[in-house]
Amino acid sequence: MPPTPLAAPGLKKTLTALHLWGLAVGLVISGEYFGWNYGWAAAGPVGFLVATLLVTVFYVTFVFSFTELTTAIPQAGGPFAYAHRALGPVGGLVAGYATLVEFLLAPPAIAFALGSYAHFLYPGLPVLGTALGCYVIFTLINLLGIKESATFSLVVTVLAVAELLLFMGLLAPHFKTENFLAYPVPVSAPGVLAALPFAIWFYLAIEGVALVAEEVAEPRRTIPRGYGYGLLTLVGLALGVMVLSGGATPDWRRLSHLDYPLPEALALVLGPGSRWTKFFASIGLFGLVASFHGTIIGYSRQVFALARAGYLPGFLARLNGRQTPHWALLAGAAVGAGALLTGTTDQVIILAVLGALVMYIVSLLSLFALRRREPELPRPFAVPAYPYVPLVALALAVVCLGALVYFNLKLSGIFLAGLLLALTAYRTLSPHILSEKGGVGK
Structure with a gap:
């Protein structure tokens, strides 16, 4: 059995509630810029609105539940640390793998959208080359240190x-209203279920705040504030952008397959020659940059935590002079660059959402297990109306995962194959890891 996630080295505690709000919103906000519009292709605006409302209920109940875990166990591993403590090493591995898939595959989708936006503005810029360049630039920024990055x-x-x-x-x-209801797609359960992954994209990665919990000053007071204000901001932005885009544009179908729906929406409403259209297109990268940068922070901390606990090669847990996990940053960038060369945006989004949903389910099961096994564990923030709020979150997570698997069997098979490979490697290498570490850390 590998060491627990509490083993050295440690990270510097410098982040405030304002930093966490910035990370929570920044991690997610690219979901308001692109990706969600693929849900219109699956269900139409009305069906996608239903899917979005269901997913909003899920994230509200999940964040309440997740905040209890994050404040009780403020460690860089986030879901991995909770599952390891509650469900043992295999549970920790499943949570760690799922979180890695989410945070390693969300950035390539965002990077590709950054490339698409840049190409939209300057047609001479290649989409793929710009996306790869983003990895280089923002990895270098993250090497400066967590406070500077945040x-x-x-x-x-x-x-x-x-x-x-x-x-x-x-x-x-x-x-x-007639624009929003134009070209109607019948609202049906299959359509709503098929649209769920793209509704999840509105909020995907907000849980990444947990991955920097070890670097938060006064985490028991700061984390609930960061999560709460962040989620409130995102709910308002998600619903506002989606409803207004569908109701203001004369033909929502023209936005349903683009990686830059917002400047295109303004072009349809105000005209491509409008100064507002040009102005928005020129600054339309801020949300994508915020999410791309935030997810790099997230995956580097997850790789660091897994390496520190012995699930990944130990050199990935090394810190540079600024207390930054530099090898973890570089390894994650290499994986992301490889994903850019092999996948399309919608497929990468679906794989990232698969990882997120598995991680959500394991985290919620960890909450129930810790409530039962460690009732005396200090819980500065306790989920309200326990056990009903986490039960609602768990039920909705299972429904979303079932729908995602049903409509994406091939990608789900790829995700499962990766998990089985990780479990096999763990079973094979764990005695070797244990002998190298010299025992189980506390």
Whole structure:
């Protein structure tokens, strides 16, 4: 059995509630810029609205539940640390694998969208080359240290939120209910279920705040505030962007397969020559930059935590002079660059959502297990209305995962094959890891 996630080395505690709000919103906000519109292709605007409301209920109940875990066990491993403590090494491995899939595969989708936006603005820029360049630039920024990285994320996130508020303000006067209901797609259970992954994209990765919990000053007070204000911000932005885009544009179908739906929506409403269209397109990268940068922070901390616990090669847990896991950053960038060369945006989104849903389910099971096994564990934030709130979250997570697997059997098979490979490697290598570490750390 590998060491617990509590083993040295440790990370510097510098983050405030404002930093966490910036990370929570920044991790997710690219979901308001692109990706969600694929849900219109699956279910139409009305069916996708139903899917989005269901997913919003899920994330509200999940974040309440997850905050209890994050404040009780504020470690860099996040879901891996909770599952390891509650369910043992295999549970920790499943949670760690699922979190890695989510945080390693979300950035390539965002990077590809960054490349698409840049190409939209400057047709001479290649999409793939720009996406790969983003990995180089933002990996270098993250090597500066967590406080510097989080401050950068906060600044870019504030600009992204302001940009989305401007976008909604420009579209609101043009909203017409008949536009939202035009070209109707019958609302059906299969359509709503098929659209769920793209509704999840609105909120995907907010749980990444847990991956920097070890670097938070006063985590028991700071984390609930960061999560709460972050989720409230994202719910308003997600519903506002989606409803106004569908109601202001004359033909929502023209947005349903693009990686840059927001500038295209403004072009359809105000005209491609409008100064607002050009202005928004020119600054339309802030949200994508915020999420891309935040997910790099997230995957580097997850790789670091897994390596520190012995599940990944130990050199990935080394820190540079700025207390940054530099090898973890570089390894994650290499995986992301490889994904850019092999997948399409919608497929990468689905794989990332698969990882997230498995991680959500394991985390919720860990919450129930810890409540039963460690009733005396200090819980500075206790989920309200326990056990009903986490039960609602668990039920909705299972429904979302079942729908995702049903409509994406091939990608689900790839995800499962990776998990089985990880479990096999763990079973094969764990005695060797244990002998190298010299026992189980505490």
